[in-house]
Amino acid sequence: MELSAAQWGEAKSLFDAALDWPVADRAGRIAAGTRDPAVVAEVESLLAAAAATQSFFDRRPRLAAQTLLPDLPAGTRVGSWQVVRAIGHGGMGTVYEAARAEGGFAQRAALKIIAIDASAYLDRFEDERAIVARLEHPSIARLYDGGLDDDGHPFMAMEFVDGVPVVDFARGLSLRRRLALFIEVCDAVAHAHRNLVVHLDIKPSNVLVTDRGAVRLLDFGAARALTAGLPAGAATPMLTPVYAAPEQLAHEPVTTATDVYALGVLFHQLVTGTLPAETAASAGPDAARPPPRPATDAGRHHDLRGDLAAIVATALQLDPAARYANADALAADIGSHLRGEPIAVRRDQRLYVAGRLLYRFRWAAIAGALVVVALAGGIVATGIEARRAIAERDHFEAEVARTDAAMDYFALMFHTAADAGGDAPVTAEQVLEKSVANLDRSFGGDPAKYGRVVEFLANLYSEMTDESAGVALEARYLASAAARADPATANRVRLMLAQSRLRSGDVEVAARELTVAQAWWMRHSPRYRGELARSRIVEGQIRKARHDIAGAIAVLRLGLAETAAPAAGVPPEDVSNIKNSLALALMANGDFDAADGFMADVRAYRERQGRTDDNLLTAIQNQGAIALARGNLPRAVDLLHRSINTRKAVMGPSGALAAAELNLARALLLEGHAPGAAAVARDATDVALRYTGPKSVLTLGGRMLLAAAAVESRA
Structure with a gap:
């Protein structure tokens, strides 16, 4: 316990007095002199240190004025110590490395000996001894011993520190x-x-x-x-x-x-x-x-x-x-x-x-960006996959429906382009926009065909990552008579709308749309077990967005189990999609081994398809996110670079590209490459703002990373 100034003054006075008392009387007289146990302990400690010096100050020095002490040769005895070598010289004397010469145990010490007239330095030496004796700290060299050598030179034996x-x-x-x-x-x-x-x-x-x-x-x-x-x-x-x-x-x-x-x-x-x-x-x-x-x-x-x-x-x-x-x-x-x-x-x-x-919380911001990117990556990547899986090629009827919808739409598109007439060229975007505007007129009398075309166009908007146009199309269809006449198609579109809303940051709206669709599928089970299983991906993403990671994992495991149910009829592509989302949820929960295992299954399945497409790139991208979360920065950078370069070359900008770039920016920042991280984060933010909007988690994550990179560059 450290003493206050008043306590130390009281202890010093008692210690000075106790030195003149008979040893047998000291304990009782100290107790009578103070009621403070801390003072008592300090006085007893000082008395013990004084006794250990072997009556250092009981003998008067026998040195003549200005007597110099030459360096002591190795083997010289000084009290209980034997000189090994000289290790330093100062204004008052010399410091030697010494070894204990008696006592039955080995001990090294730094032996400090006054080399000139001791009478001039005795008080200072006493002060040093008293000061060091009372300082007990692991980073302060300890006092072992003290006294006078045979020629009357004062010495102290301190802890020997073998350091630089x-x-x-x-x-x-x-x-x-x-x-x-x-x-x-x-x-x-x-x-x-x-x-x-x-x-x-x-x-x-x-x-x-x-x-x-x-x-x-x-x-x-x-x-x-x-x-x-x-x-x-x-x-x-x-x-x-x-x-x-x-x-x-x-x-x-x-x-x-x-x-x-x-x-x-x-x-x-x-x-x-x-x-x-x-x-x-x-x-x-x-x-x-x-x-x-x-x-x-x-x-x-x-x-x-x-x-x-x-x-x-x-x-x-x-x-x-x-x-x-x-x-x-x-x-x-x-x-x-x-x-x-x-x-x-x-x-x-x-x-x-x-x-x-901002600097204090920069790593929390970066870590938050990774979680956001993991959420957004799951939404962008698995959302696209789920929508594509509606027309799974392994199911003949779904493929036929998709083909019919495509043919219906292309007929509409060419009709719209012909109506435009004139000499001015018509862009693909203009044709698409005008074609959507003509949906009611062209398919209002055929709800089934109307629904198939809407699904096709919604998937097309998803490929373009045009959230606002997709939401407008899906909401318009769900409010139409065609949707009321074909609830099965309407609820598949409703799932798409939930995903679109979720990607745009409207979590509660997404949850309401999903609840309506799931309730309808559950009422009409078992015919719609596949749709219900696929919907668990979005349900899990909504739970993650609400910070319920454990709930997301449970929901996705349920979806995986539903795909294995008899007669579920869920295609392998959908099973792979659910595993992808489950891997991301496990990663967010810190279970990196399990996450890596599921993501390896996803990548292996997609590589067996024999083509480089968004599905495969998403798997590689998500493996990079898992490596990043595990702290394996070289692997993360390699996987993310591979995904990003191929996306840019083959598919162009998209929300999925922004997600990969944000993860890469974080990896570069953690590696200490703040300028490179800032450049990647800036591009990711621009892409996210263009394709997912200002409120999306991708855009917000990009801005967080840009701020963190700027702070790191200035730190």
């Missing part, structure tokens, strides 16, 4: 990993700040990282307890100028904001590989040269911009009051940046806050 300076370790790491590593450094410094300790010498050589990526903060030789502080005008001992805050260089009082300045310098090095311009002039040996820039993005250094520039600028303010108050506040802003949230020092900028909120 943090700026060296960070080379080759991604920016996100560097920021996460720096947060660990801040956490160690923040622990000291919460215990009212300032380090005052934060620099790369005092922040090591092990080969396992563990941070260790070292060397509290310059540290001070804020309860004691430094008087104005007093020099901060052993500072490193390039990392020192202005108040240190001016010999002014220090605070936790003093450490924040040094952290700001270190942060700049980690991100850019260089020192800030304002400190580079005073660079010393600890100021690492910028490392060579690796070829990979993961290892490259970044320019400071946006949030990172604001964070560094705040940490390096000349006025301590304008900086982050402590390491916790600095780490909090870096964490906010990593999460895409507004950082504290920029929250007064409205445009910035809005941008960060």
Whole structure:
């Protein structure tokens, strides 16, 4: 538990007094001196640490003034330790790697020995020992032992950290990993700040990282307890100028904001590989040269911009009051940046806050776009397939009906074209539009023929992905006397209308139309089991649009079972269509293995047909969507490119093309190719707007992806 300033002051007073009490009396007198169990625990911890130093301060140093200690050779005994090698030299002395020479167990330590007149540094050494003893944190090197060697030189044995300076370790790491590593450094410094300790010498050589990526903060030789502080005008001992805050260089009082300045310098090095311009002039040996820039993005250094520039600028303010108050506040802003949230020092900028909120939710937007594309892909692809399956070639009577309808329509079309007359050429679109307008006049007296032609034209509009024209034709027919006279055909057209409405985003209207059609088929079962089974595709899509994925899966499994019922008469094409929709629903539910299995069946069936058509391309496209959902980006990009290129070459633009392009845009964005993703998403949005309208899930998904790509490019 971390103590408040008042608690620490009480604990320090009790500890100082307890050092003069007989050991046997200490427990009772400490309990009598305070009612705060946290203070009692702290005093007991300090007493234990003092005992572990083997009466470090009980003996007076026997050194003459300015006595120098030469480097100790390997094998020299210092207390319970044996010197292995010298590993560093400082203003007060030398640090050695040492091994425990007694106690029956192996232990490595960093042995710090004062090499000159101990009397001048004894108080500072005592402060360091007391400070380190009270800081218990996994990222702060621990104190093992302390005392005087045989010649009276004070020493401390610290945890030996086999690591490299943090700026060296960070080379080759991604920016996100560097920021996460720096947060660990801040956490160690923040622990000291919460215990009212300032380090005052934060620099790369005092922040090591092990080969396992563990941070260790070292060397509290310059540290001070804020309860004691430094008087104005007093020099901060052993500072490193390039990392020192202005108040240190001016010999002014220090605070936790003093450490924040040094952290700001270190942060700049980690991100850019260089020192800030304002400190580079005073660079010393600890100021690492910028490392060579690796070829990979993961290892490259970044320019400071946006949030990172604001964070560094705040940490390096000349006025301590304008900086982050402590390491916790600095780490909090870096964490906010990593999460895409507004950082504290920029929250007064409205445009910035809005941008960060968009950045924060960009992946949710992209993920939402995938779900939308999966829905839309199912609607566009399986909707077309279901409509085509009405005239399944495996059923002779349906094929004859389709052929008759086509012949009837072509007769109408040629008659309309002849009536147009004149010298001006007549386009196919104009002929189609005028032919539809002549339906009532040409087939009003023959409801069966009227219905067959409407089905044929509705399928034609579907192929063209002309939703508004298809809806107008279907609604007009359903309001006619011909539809009332031929309810079987009328309900097949009603299913088409439900799909058209669903593709346009009118979910509730689609649901009402579907309910009417299904009710009629159920009343006249078993003759219409095939129609009822096919309708489960649209029912499942409606449930998915209402975010009822489990319900969609149940409905589609029901449809699959209905196709297997005796005398159902459902052609293999329809079974394949239902499997396609079931695979998409399973993908939306996260069951990628089952989804991939069903989609593989769909693709295999369509490849057996021996032709490259919309059915096969849809299967390939949906396999790409499943690979994308599974995180297999290379496979997703390959499958989606194959589907898109063939669609463009053979069939031209359509809603199905827009669906494939949106999935490809998402895959490219996840791979880090924001410009390429933006280009694909822009084309997809234009196609979706033209063929499915402004309210369709494809158009909305495209706009979401365009926004996400723009934010990612600026981040």
